[in-house]
Amino acid sequence: MMRFYQFILTVCSSFITIYAFTDPTILNPQLTKRFEYKLSFKGPHLAFKDGTVPFWSFGGSAIASDDQVRVTPSIRSQKGWIWTKNMMTADSWLLDVKLRVTGRGRVGADGMAIWFTDKPGVEGPVFGSNDNWNGLGLFLDSFDNDALQNNPIIAVMINDGTKSYDHHQDGSGQIQGSCIRDFRNKPHPIRLKIEYINQALTIYINNGISQDDNAFEFCTRIDGMQLPKSGYLGVTAATGGLADDHDVLEFLTNTYSDKQATPQNQAATDEQAKKYKEEYEKYEQDLKTQQAEYQKDHPDLTTPISEQQLYESEYDREFRTILEGQDQIRLSLVNVDKKMAEILGRVERLAVTAGGQQQISGQAQGASAIPADVARIQDINRVINSNTDMTRTIQSFAQILTDLQQKVNFLQSNVNNQRPVGSGQPAINSNIDASILNEVRETVKMIKSETNTLIQKSSHEVKCPTVTTTGNGSCVGSFTFISAIAIQVLVIIGYLAYKYT
Numbered sequence: 001m002m003r004f005y006q007f008i009l010t011v012c013s014s015f016i017t018i019y020a021f022t023d024p025t026i027l028n029p030q031l032t033k034r035f036e037y038k039l040s041f042k043g044p045h046l047a048f049k050d051g052t053v054p055f056w057s058f059g060g061s062a063i064a065s066d067d068q069v070r071v072t073p074s075i076r077s078q079k080g081w082i083w084t085k086n087m088m089t090a091d092s093w094l095l096d097v098k099l100r101v102t103g104r105g106r107v108g109a110d111g112m113a114i115w116f117t118d119k120p121g122v123e124g125p126v127f128g129s130n131d132n133w134n135g136l137g138l139f140l141d142s143f144d145n146d147a148l149q150n151n152p153i154i155a156v157m158i159n160d161g162t163k164s165y166d167h168h169q170d171g172s173g174q175i176q177g178s179c180i181r182d183f184r185n186k187p188h189p190i191r192l193k194i195e196y197i198n199q200a201l202t203i204y205i206n207n208g209i210s211q212d213d214n215a216f217e218f219c220t221r222i223d224g225m226q227l228p229k230s231g232y233l234g235v236t237a238a239t240g241g242l243a244d245d246h247d248v249l250e251f252l253t254n255t256y257s258d259k260q261a262t263p264q265n266q267a268a269t270d271e272q273a274k275k276y277k278e279e280y281e282k283y284e285q286d287l288k289t290q291q292a293e294y295q296k297d298h299p300d301l302t303t304p305i306s307e308q309q310l311y312e313s314e315y316d317r318e319f320r321t322i323l324e325g326q327d328q329i330r331l332s333l334v335n336v337d338k339k340m341a342e343i344l345g346r347v348e349r350l351a352v353t354a355g356g357q358q359q360i361s362g363q364a365q366g367a368s369a370i371p372a373d374v375a376r377i378q379d380i381n382r383v384i385n386s387n388t389d390m391t392r393t394i395q396s397f398a399q400i401l402t403d404l405q406q407k408v409n410f411l412q413s414n415v416n417n418q419r420p421v422g423s424g425q426p427a428i429n430s431n432i433d434a435s436i437l438n439e440v441r442e443t444v445k446m447i448k449s450e451t452n453t454l455i456q457k458s459s460h461e462v463k464c465p466t467v468t469t470t471g472n473g474s475c476v477g478s479f480t481f482i483s484a485i486a487i488q489v490l491v492i493i494g495y496l497a498y499k500y501t
């Protein structure tokens with residue numbers, strides 16, 4: 001039994017390996033691959049500043065941004081499209097399309113389509129494009145119109161311009177190949193490989209579950225398909241009663257040509273390149289002649305141009321890079337500082353709100369909701385503000401005492417200068433002494449009045465919150481503060497008395 005399961009697993013693995021995507025140039029060495037940039041787009045810098053996409057035209061509800069094209073937003077009854085301006089004329093080609101379909105609903109609508117037609121489509125009922133097209137239509141149908149529970153589905157339909165798509169039956173009798181895949185709301189964008197070589201169309205899909213961009217699986221294959229020799233590429237989408245965001249992140253086009261036909265094409269290309277080179281050399285010679293004539297006719301207006309001034313040196317470039325990096329770091333630190341300040345503000349508001357709610361609930365229940373050993377935040381803020389005011393007042397006292405010390409020193413110097421030599425009696429100017437003593441007296445009175453005011457303010461307004469826990473307190477008692485002030489006043493009076501005795 002175990003061997004049977006191993007056999008089945010081996011067969012399935014071989015089947016997946018055989019039908020996994022492989023570059024056509026590996027399987028067909030005679031093919032030469034070429035990237036068509038005029039038939040492709042991808043981010044970043046997908047769109048110009050004016051909103052246009054190079055070599056593409058779009059309209060309807062389509063919006064081009066820096067990294068994607070939103071063909072339709074998640075709004076009901078919207079249609080959008082984007083088509084190439086240039087034709088693709090290769091017989092063999094490969095399309096690599098990265099897209100994303102997201103919506104808030106469990107079911108989405110309507111879907112999107114990838115086209116290769118003989119002429120650009122116009123807005124219509126078939127996933128945002130016109131009906132009766134001539135060429136290839138690859139449909140990513142999100143909504144189950146026929147109620148057969150076979151959606152979301154990826155379906156292929158070839159039209160010669162005479163068939164009308166049966167939208168109500170999801171084209172069940174018209175599609176040539178399909179695979180049921182849920183491509184909505186995937187963690188990563190899905191990718192489609194649409195390969196057309198030797199009149200065989202093969203579709204591969206990366207379901208967007210894995211981060212591996214090369215995890216493609218086989219979807220469907222149609223042989224003997226007749227497509228137009230040349231045509232335009234496009235992507236369209238539409239929404240109905242339900243709506244999804246239909247985004248295209250990348251649309252890459254590669255064409256394949258036979259190496260046997262390459263020498264003929266190369267000869268024609270070399271001849272054209274030679275012609276362009278001759279024209280360029282002639283234009284460059286004419287330009288040099290005109291510059292020489294202008295310099296000869298206007299010797300004062302012509303200034304030599306230094307290449308060092310036109311181009312940035314390696315040192316300047318490195319220095320500019322360092323400055324830009326430091327500026328980015330500075331901006332990041334500023335943003336972090338703003339966020340931290342915002343968080344601290346929120347925490348403080350939450351603490352104040354929580355304290356107020358606890359106080360209100362405690363009053364409503366007839367009991368205090370704040371523990372006895374925890375001080376209320378309002379009392380703490382009031383004590384902190386009062387201590388700040390006390391600190392400012394003490395600082396003003398220190399300044400006044402400094403001025404008083406200067407005045408006493410000035411008085412002492414006057415007394416020493418006016419004392420007669422050889423005499424024990426001082427000859428002091430009474431006017432100077434009286435004025436200075438009056439200033440000293442007024443200063444002491446001012447200190448006393450401000451001290452009394454501070455004591456009254458502290459006794460009536462500033463009260464430390466009642467905390468039952470033991471420990472070092474941060475509040476200074478009234479007795480201690482009055483004692484300190486009184487000691488300072490006594491020291492000053494004693495110093496003055498000692499100087500004048």
